[in-house]
Amino acid sequence: MEKSVPAASPDAYVAGLTGWQHDRVAELRDAVRAAGPMEEVIKWGHLVYLSNGPVCLIRAEGKRVLFGLWRGQRLLDLEPKLKAGGQFEMASASLAEGEALGPASVSVLTRAAIELNATLGDPTKAAKRS
Numbered sequence: 001m002e003k004s005v006p007a008a009s010p011d012a013y014v015a016g017l018t019g020w021q022h023d024r025v026a027e028l029r030d031a032v033r034a035a036g037p038m039e040e041v042i043k044w045g046h047l048v049y050l051s052n053g054p055v056c057l058i059r060a061e062g063k064r065v066l067f068g069l070w071r072g073q074r075l076l077d078l079e080p081k082l083k084a085g086g087q088f089e090m091a092s093a094s095l096a097e098g099e100a101l102g103p104a105s106v107s108v109l110t111r112a113a114i115e116l117n118a119t120l121g122d123p124t125k126a127a128k129r130s
Contacts, residue, residue, distance in 0.1 A: 035110035053122025
């Protein structure tokens with residue numbers, strides 16, 4: 001399996017996508033960026049948003065687009081498409097072609113995750129202290 005080179009920037013990441021995945025990632029990205037001030041970076045080969053540590057991620061892969069939230073397990077009651085899994089209380093929504101999360105829902109989730117980081121600190125550092 002050949003390793004791909006990560007995109008040079010968030011804009012390049014989105015521009016490198018095609019079809020429905022491009023559209024879904026662009027929609028998610030717009031809603032996340034509207035939720036509040038965060039740093040947008042390419043980390044682990046996909047979009048990651050930081051505010052006092054990682055807040056959320058957007059990743060196109062195979063036949064899905066993933067929207068993940070650090071500490072998302074604390075937000076499961078806000079969005080039924082979120083599924084718990086992974087370290088740092090991660091939860092994510094896996095979206096196939098034709099599926100979406102509404103921009104309002106994405107913004108609410110992102111704002112709540114930003115607030116959790118503001119209150120509890122960087123989720124990756126908090127996990128190391130436990």
